Each structure stands twice: as C-alpha cells, then as structure tokens.
Amino acid sequence: MDHQDLMKKLRAHEGLSRRDALKMMALSPVAASVLAGAAAPTTLSASSSNAVGKIVIVGGGAGALMVLSRLRRAFAKPDITIIAPNEKHVYQPGQIFVAAGEYAPEDIIFDNKGYIGDDVTWIKDEAATFDPDNNKLTTKGGKIVDYDYLIVATGVQYHYEQIAGLTADMIGKNGISSVYLSDLAAGTAEGGTITHEWFKELHEAAKTSKPRVICTQPSTPLKCGGAPQKILYLSDDFLKRDKLTADFTFATAGDKLFGLPEIDAALHKVQEGYGNITNRFGHELIAIDAEKKLATFHHTYEVKGEFDKELKEYDMIEKEEDITMEYDFIHITPPMAAVDAVANSMLGWQKGSAKGWLEVDRETLQHRRYKNVFGIGDVCGIPIGKTGGSARHQGPIVVGNLISVMEKKEPTLKFDGYTVCPLKTSYGEIIMAEFNYDGLAPSFPLDPAQPRWVWWAFDLYMLQPMYRYLMLNGLM
Ligand SMILES: Cc1cc2nc3c(=O)[nH]c(=O)nc-3n(C[C@H](O)[C@H](O)[C@H](O)COP(=O)(O)OP(=O)(O)OC[C@H]3O[C@@H](n4cnc5c(N)ncnc54)[C@H](O)[C@@H]3O)c2cc1C
DSSP, X not given: OOHHHHHHHHHTTOOOOHHHHHHHHOOHHHHHHHHTTTTOOOXXXXXXXXXXXXXXXXXXXXXXXXXXXXXXXXXXXOOEEEEOOOSEEEOTTHHHHHHHTSSOGGGGEEESHHHHOTTSEEEOSOEEEEEGGGTEEEETTSOXXXXXXXEEOOOEEEOGGGSBTOOGGGTTSTTEEOTTXXXXXXXXXXXXXXXXXXXXXXXXXXXXXXXXXXXXEXXXXXXXXXXXXXXXXXXXXHHHTTTOOOEEEEEESSSSSOSSHHHHHHXXXXXXXXXXEEEETTEEEEEEETTTTEEEEEEEEEEEEEEETTTTEEEEEEEEEEEEEEOSEEEOOXXXXXXXXXXXXXXXBSSSTTBTSBOBOTTTOBBSSOTTEEEOGGGBOSSSOOSHHHHHHHHHHHHHHHHHHHTTOOOOOOOOOOEEEEEEEETTEEEEEEEETTEEOOSXXXXXXXXXXXHHHIIIIIIHHIIIIIITTTOO
C-alpha cells in the first residue's frame, strides 16, 4: 500500500482498519499498542449523572468538541449551550502536513455540525465579554447568555501585528510565510497552503543560489511549540532530497531548542545532520521590512562580569541589543496570547507571567476563583499543555470534575500536564516528545529521543482519523 492508497482511504472517511495499519507500520508490537490507544484517559459511562444545571461551553475547537461529546453522554438530561462561531472545524496539526505537501488543504477541514447535535443549543457567535461574578457573558452580537456552569475553550489569539511592519495579509508574499495562519472563526487555515508554496519557491531559488532562510520563534507560550522547528527541518529536507541547500537560521527567543534535555540533545544531533542550520538564541523578532527583506530582532544575552570570590562564581550581566538580518525567505511564528475576551476579563490571571490566560488550577482545571468555571485546551494558564493531545487528556478530567462540583462534591481528578509534540525532523521521521509536569512521559517503551518512521506513519495516516472520529466524539 503506498501513500496515494493510504490517502485515498483517509479521504474516503474510512479511516484505516487495524489490519491496514499494522501492515503499513510493519512494526506490529508498537503499532498494536498505538491502536489500543495507549494512555487513553478515563472515560465516563453513558448517562452516569442526574445532576442538573445549565452548562455553557465557549469555543468550537478541539477542546470544546471533545468536552461537549463527553458531557452529552455523561448526563441523563443535559442542558448544554455552545457558543462557537465556526461551522467548519480545522484539524490544526494537519497544517504541517499541508505545508509539507503530504495533505491537501481539504484534508484538514471538517463540518462542525455532526459533533454538536440537535439536543445542544448552538449560538453561532463569539463571547465578547465575561461577567463571572454574575454568571453571564455577552456575545459579539449583543446577546446576554447566563449559565450555572461555564467551560472556556477559546484557544489562543495570534498577534502578528506585534511585529512592526507586519500584517497578516503580507504572509504569502515577498518570501514571508507562517504555517499558523488561519481564521478559526471562519473555519479556514491558509497557513499550510501558503507554506507549501513557500517550500516550492525556496526549492526553485535554491537551484540557482544559496538562499538565506530564517525561521522564528517568539517568547510567548505557543500552541504546538514544536511547529517552528517542524517547518525548519521539513523545508531543509525538502531541498536536501533534491541535493539542494540553503543557509538556515533558527532565531528563537528561547535559550534552547527544547525544554527537556534529552529532546534538546536529539534536536542538536538532527541539526548536525543537516549541517546548514545556525541557531540564534535569545532573538525575538520585533520588526520586518518586507520590501528590503530585513528582519530585526531584540537580542538578549548574558556576559560574565566580575568574579565573586565569596560565591566562587561570576556575576552575570544582562545585555540587550537590536540586530537586523537580511533574508530571502522567512517563516514567522506569531506571538500568541489568550483571546481578548478572556484576557480582558476577570477570568484571566490578573498578574504574573500567565497574565491574561485563564486562571485555572493546573491539575483540576477548575477556575481558582470562580468554582463553577472550568477550562480546557490552549487558553488555560498552566505551565505546559498547549496541544490537541493535552486537550484529549484534559477532557475527562474537566467533565469528571464539573460533575463533582454539580453534585456538590470536591473535584478530585487531576491533569498531569500531558503534552505531546511530534517533532518532524525530516520527511519520514518524527521524534515523539511526550511529557508532563514531571518530565518525559513516553506512552511506549521506546527511546523518545530517537527519530522514527513509525511515528511519521502514525501521525500522517492515523492521527487525523483518530482525531476526527474518536477524539472529537469523546471516544478516546
Ligand atoms: C500548525 C499547528 C500544528 C499543531 N500540531 C499539533 C500536533 O502535532 N499535535 C497536537 O496535539 N497538537 C498540535 N497543535 C495544537 C492543537 O491544534 C491545539 O492545541 C488544539 O487545537 C487546542 O484546542 P483548543 O480547543 O484549546 O483550541 P482551538 O482548537 O484552537 O479552538 C479554539 C476555538 O475557539 C473559538 N473561539 C475563539 N475565541 C472565541 C470566543 N471569544 N467565543 C467563542 N469561541 C471562540 C475559535 O473560533 C476556535 O473554534 C498544532 C497547532 C497548530 C496551529
């Protein structure tokens, strides 16, 4: 079975049979455990609670739909309203495969209706303001919606405009790309398609020159923090496959490639293999001149000061400067924040590094001040967990704890911080970085730092149908 056959099956809404998948993966023990749904979180039995109360879910993405499906099954008489603007759902992890040319744009857009159900009140609008002291919110259209219990699942907002000289409509022109670009309220995601064109333009340019390519990563929390590097490696490999090359710079505001030392070391090894990538740590993109193809970064770094004889160590002095670099192609990851409606409300953290993100307990996902409010997904102001895989693990916790609160009990289920980052290190290989609040947390007894074909096959052919048919329906 080749790529075309597998994609045909995926597009025919068949998903893959267990037999197909095992054949495809040719690594039966690993594949079998994948198919068994390793680390599947606890599920609630159908109609397990008679608790009553009006539940309002805000958001129409992965977290909202996963939690909605579970809630509809969990209650004998559910009273659920969802406030979601989007008729279409974007399978955002697939944007990377669209960029790589492996998926067509339509492979990642699904109808939302099938997930919402006629027993649910669907307000096709966005929440504009929250008034948690009075258990109500107002939509953009001016409708006031009250609730007994609220689940916030509004995801993140991109802030391209924080990069001086850049507006979202410049992406796709003059060598600028961004795989993240999407309008989730409209159910569209152009970033993948634009980035695939960018791959092709870069490939064309590399036939006659050695283009300078910059891939950026900002200092804000990111959804899918690995995406900037996925584009870096895939675009490099896109050239390498045809014996072409370019000068790649990975300009990140961070001070390492990945937060976990084992994965960080593995990514450095991947870069050594390419041999044409320069890392610029502590570099935050602050401005762009699209005409002249100049990118300006705020560079922060430390230098050694005086040696302290008592402490037996050097004082470290913080320095900063602005640096402008020339480029031919640039892939931009935008600064991200909680959506304005949350960030500007009493629901957000009011101060600190998580200011504006939803103030939930990192384990119970219950709001720390408003006990009838819960959060799921990227909007949560918790240390890690901005992935669809995290939302999958959070779903049963949010539903279980909400039911406890509705039944006047303490919430006891705990989210362990599960986050998954399938780092595409080349066409055909992925480092499957799974971790939680305690560190690495691989679901399978395999070295998680090793790039593997089996993860590529799993991600490319199996995750989309699993997400579409199982996760969004709250079945795993
Ligand atoms: C390029 C890319 C690659 C990724 N790769 C992976 C991967 O490999 N693995 C993985 O697990 N995850 C990946 N992710 C992350 C994953 O897609 C998100 O973590 C996941 O979708 C989060 O779900 P969510 O419900 O919190 O937010 P979203 O799915 O983003 O949904 C938010 C929803 O809220 C709606 N909304 C926003 N504001 C309001 C409002 N005021 N009122 C009502 N509704 C509102 C939006 O329209 C949207 O429907 C990737 C993401 C991107 C962009």
